[in-house]
Each structure stands twice: as structure tokens, then as C-alpha cells.
Amino acid sequence: MSEFMKIGAKEFQMENRTYVMGILNLTPDSFSDGGKWNRMDAALRHAEQMIQEGADVIDIGGESTRPGYSRISEEEEMERTVPVIEKLREHFDIPLSVDTYKSRVAKACIAAGADMVNDIWGLKYDAGMAGVIADAGVSCCLMHNRSQPEQNPYGNFMEDVAADLRESIAIAKDAGIGDEKIILDPGVGFGKTYENNLEAIRCLERLRELGYPLLLGTSRKSVIGLALDLPVTERIEGTLVTTVFAVIKQCAFVRVHDVKENVRAVRMAEKILYSG
16 A cells, blocks of 8 residues: 555545545435535535535535435536536635546546545446546545345455455556555445444454555444434434544544544544554
8 A cells, every 4th residue: 555645636644644534415315414515605615614624535426325315317416516516626725526436427527626536336337437537547435335235145244345345446457547546445334234334344454455545434324323223413423433443443534424523533543543
């Protein structure tokens, strides 16, 4: 794994440091904050707030990927994301990520100013995605996912996740995406049972063996709700615990809704972990 990684114009240290990616959902139906930021003025204000609270990257999503979500057209997704990315790039110099698994959307968002593609299908949904990322020279986050896991059950769960991610890495490298452009995400909440999700968080070091930076995205997710029997509006504390796990397991990034609280949790955990 490279000691440093560039996303846009910013250089990130990949050892002994965890960065915070703030979530900007431009959707009316996201599971936790649907409809709150899907107007331009609200989106810009929220992005500015997250930056002030310490976000290192902003991840912009135009289609909800909550369980049971309804897919939208590429045109509608671009209408939601492209203008906001253009405005964010005009006003802020923070690295911007686009959360999409569609190559046409990714290409349009990169042209608008996105520095990274966050693909929940790890380049396996759209055959054109890897080429778009490689041609643009942007970074990518490749998430682990499985459709209908009940019909495609896991054997050894963590070994299977690692094997699936190796397939995504191979697609990336075959397209010409450099190792220094790749981040991996275990995909908590996607194609996994409650027990699988807990294991993915507990055993993150198994995926570090693949040799790439890790991103953990657990913010307000159902695994926290099920563990604590709490609604989505009361999952900040549970999220913070998973963020501390991410620091201990040396994840490079956490993807969160509540930036201020998670930045503080990361900094405190780092102070303890690296005080010696």
C-alpha cells in the first residue's frame, strides 16, 4: 500500500490516520435523511457545514441505495448530481466523490468536477465504469456487494468477501486504474446478514491484507439499529463506536452523516492509539 494517496488536489496519508468522508444525499428517499438536502441551496449549506466540522471529502449521491430502493434513470441521477458538483467545485476546494454505479453518470460527474467514484458494486454492475475511471485518472472506492446472498450463500464469510474484492481489483487493474487510486469498502449493509455485518466490522484487518486503503461506511445503518434496537434517528452513538473500531483497525476513511461527532471520535481514538 502506498504511503500517500491523492484524491483531487489533496494528499492523504494512508498509515496511522483516519479521514472523514461526509455524506451529501441529493435524494428524496434515502433511509436517514431523504429530502433534506435535495435543493441546491440546502445542499450547498450542508456541504459548507460538513467542511467547517472537519470533513476531508464530500460524497455526493443522487440515487438512494437503501434496502428496497427504486432505481432511477441515468438522466434523473445526473440532473440531481451534476449541478451540485459544479457549484461545490466552484465554491470549495475539498475533494468530491460521486456515489454511483453507472458509468454515464460517473463520466458526467467527473466532467463537472468529481475527483473520485464510489461504486457500491465494485465495478461489476456497469462494464464501462472501470474504463471511465481509468481514462479520467480519478480515484475510486470499490465496495463489496452481492445480489440475493440467500441464493449465493457465503462459505467462509471473510474469505469470500476478500475473494469478491479481488475480482473488483482485477477489473480495475485490467482497465488501467493504478493501485494508488483504489480504496476498498467491506460493504456493511449490502448483501449481508446482521451477523455478517458485525463480522465485517470486527475483522477489518483481514481486508487490509489485500494491500489497499479501507473505507468503512456504517453510519446510521440497520446493523446499529438491530444491535441497539433503535430507530435511524438515534444511531449516532452506535455509529461512533464503529468509527472508533475503524481507527483501531487502521481504516483510512469513514463515511458518515454526522461529521462533527465522528471527527471528534476519530481524533480522540487517534490520540489514544498513537500516544506512545
